[in-house]
Amino acid sequence: MRSLFVGRFQPVHKGHLFTIKQILEKGEDLVIGVGSAQYSHTPDNPLTGGERVMLIKRAILAEGLPIERVDIIPIPDIHIHPLWVAHVKSLTPYFDKAYSHNPIVSSLLSDAGIQVDSTKLLERSRYSASHIRDLIRWMKSDWEDLVPAAVVKMLKAYNIDKRIQRIGETTLKR
């Protein structure tokens, strides 16, 4: 049994890890799809797809979870919902089931004949990547409690925290 779990992981946090652990503990192998993978350097998507793959892997290894049972796959957005499930399937190892808490994702998956399951969630307003990006922007150090320690360390080592602050709410348009 292999299951799919898709997120944007901007950045990966303890809520993601909580979901990942539950799925692995049920004995299901896991394909982690990193959504909007082509984007970076925007307020909502500060990290590149590759950076997110790197952080997720580090978090899994630091937690002592079995990395050989996990695939981490960047999934670029195609912006055309009716093709999205076919797109995800073409880029990922075969999976039997998918996890999602988002009604559109669930509805696209189940319309395509894929069983949708769910996990327990940590407190959703705190363990939210959008909330964590805001805390980083406002220079509030309590974001560090919401993110795995190994990830905090990498975000600082690679100055990704500074990138999040600098980009703030501006956009590329001059």
Next chain:
Amino acid sequence: MRSLFVGRFQPVHKGHLFTIKQILEKGEDLVIGVGSAQYSHTPDNPLTGGERVMLIKRAILAEGLPIERVDIIPIPDIHIHPLWVAHVKSLTPYFDKAYSHNPIVSSLLSDAGIQVDSTKLLERSRYSASHIRDLIRWMKSDWEDLVPAAVVKMLKAYNIDKRIQRIGETTLKR
């Protein structure tokens, strides 16, 4: 004489039919362009392009209008306005004139040397697809007065009303 009429038809309603009838009654054949055709399963574009073609045709047949004088053509968005008229022309049978009440569409068409005409409109705030989607979401049954009976029947038979409710205002981002 063949005329173009472009809309998104999310969903088709009696206002659309009112326009279609006026054009046919003037003796003009009709190309109905179904805009944003590649999109579906979003709050603003819940139906697929193909579903919209299917509903428009059903509405025309149910009304007893001459389907052999009508072409119904899905037009995907290209998101680049200065190419839009060339794009529409490449996907549609030849037409001599176009109908539009939107100032950008009118301006693109007339800049490309195409004559732009208009029709009388039903009360615009009521006969509006956006208003109808809201009524469906709020479970107000009076949307059924605004949509041709044959279309109401199909929207229910294919559970498209339920899709509109489920998608609500969420987006694909996890």
Next chain:
Amino acid sequence: MRSLFVGRFQPVHKGHLFTIKQILEKGEDLVIGVGSAQYSHTPDNPLTGGERVMLIKRAILAEGLPIERVDIIPIPDIHIHPLWVAHVKSLTPYFDKAYSHNPIVSSLLSDAGIQVDSTKLLERSRYSASHIRDLIRWMKSDWEDLVPAAVVKMLKAYNIDKRIQRIGETTLKR
């Protein structure tokens, strides 16, 4: 029961019509997908998608076939095979079955759980759009036997035969 039949129709010929008739005679409604719809003005794709819709419709009407049982839908190429079936489904009215003589198309359709059927074919080397384009280029008038009379008339009236000759085998690159 509604069936899908996809071709490029560059141009529509009697072989296409032979297939269309067989399907309608079995009592199945028909969605005709016009493939590579965005292309035109190349040696392999001289006609626009819209011109092909127009010619197919004319051929069907001239033949006295029931146009109200037929949808003619331009399908732009997306060039990514694993998304192609989802793409076709999103642009077309619901269909239950598909016709194809091409092994890749058949394999994509049946992998997506769609039943694939076939029809009898006219002599394939003669009733071939590629052969017909060559005859037009070589100024051999016998192409007119291979194409429905109503279509021959339109190809000449709109100077599309001349376009095919002029474009020949050159390409856009200067």
Next chain:
Amino acid sequence: MRSLFVGRFQPVHKGHLFTIKQILEKGEDLVIGVGSAQYSHTPDNPLTGGERVMLIKRAILAEGLPIERVDIIPIPDIHIHPLWVAHVKSLTPYFDKAYSHNPIVSSLLSDAGIQVDSTKLLERSRYSASHIRDLIRWMKSDWEDLVPAAVVKMLKAYNIDKRIQRIGETTLKR
């Protein structure tokens, strides 16, 4: 020494010219990148890329600046920030340095190893293309003080001021 300066120039105004002069006076040749070049006929991007090239050149010539030291290059948006610097470099003559006041642009450029410099600015809230478009829409003639006289003349001669008014805040969706 050749420097890059990217803007959208919707439309070109005296603030742009002030920057261009400073760079040329420092003895640096100049590549002017016209961003979002493929867009036009929207409220934020009313002019085509080609119109903007034409207006910038006219402004430079009218000012008596050395056009032979300037390249004016349309740069279409690609909407994928991590590829943007490579995209700009592929479309422009070689440059050694770039000017920008936008933090994302600066950060993308410097992450790619390109030196980022800046110039003095005219009062930013007045000399802003967005402000100028608003003045044109509200029919306030004082926009003419903010734009080089040669550009004012062209905007009127080609009815671009009228296009800006007509498009207003509507969008292409019917």
Next chain:
Amino acid sequence: MRSLFVGRFQPVHKGHLFTIKQILEKGEDLVIGVGSAQYSHTPDNPLTGGERVMLIKRAILAEGLPIERVDIIPIPDIHIHPLWVAHVKSLTPYFDKAYSHNPIVSSLLSDAGIQVDSTKLLERSRYSASHIRDLIRWMKSDWEDLVPAAVVKMLKAYNIDKRIQRIGETTLKR
């Protein structure tokens, strides 16, 4: 030290594994980029990107290599060479060096300031994915010597060998 190695892996064979082993034995971690990842079901690209990820991982595990030191990342083609390095970097974990035997890839990488290294190769005409696809098409069983046993088993279990035969040299065009 982390190194990049890009291939199309249609399918993965012993030559790929020979390269992978050499890199790991030098003590370098490895990012395996699966090129042309969005394509499948064509004569040159029969397997999906996801299937190739799955096969590479299986081959690595079967060989007893340290999977925790390897990332396997699908890289869709963008078809614009001057953006390719930025594209690869945006989708992959940070890498310090790259391996390639292809002169264009090497030249793009080194122009972007990335060190390019190479490995010893198995006999190139035999250990070639294109040669292996031909052997499968011609039903010659000796392809099985060129591919790791675990991969042979999966190709058969999932009927991918049959897909390669069926697709042959035809194309999607009807």
Next chain:
Amino acid sequence: MRSLFVGRFQPVHKGHLFTIKQILEKGEDLVIGVGSAQYSHTPDNPLTGGERVMLIKRAILAEGLPIERVDIIPIPDIHIHPLWVAHVKSLTPYFDKAYSHNPIVSSLLSDAGIQVDSTKLLERSRYSASHIRDLIRWMKSDWEDLVPAAVVKMLKAYNIDKRIQRIGETTLKR
């Protein structure tokens, strides 16, 4: 009067310059469209769009032609012929007439209502960019007679001649 002249300029040669001079001598201003502008580092398109802009400008200046009467505009390929004229018009200053010796380009331009003119040509088989690339690949120095001296110098100074040799006939596929 302003005229359009489109080419790929891979690289610019004396035949191009011969055409440019004839047009300027007729008193027409000139928009030079650099086609396939997004491509580089392939056997057919070795130079970037920006490099080609740079070389064309240098050739014009070295020849003492009036650069203020010339615009040099990169035009990315869109690969959809029926949209091509609208695409070119959106990226270029207004033009009244176009020059082309290619039948498809001529036919697209004149179908769009644009007057097509032509110039005298230098001996076409010699003054051909494709022939010049071959000479460079085969290390035959006589290519230097076919290219303006100022361009020869830049091609060597920037090692573009070496890039053409190195890329040869290989492709990006591993």
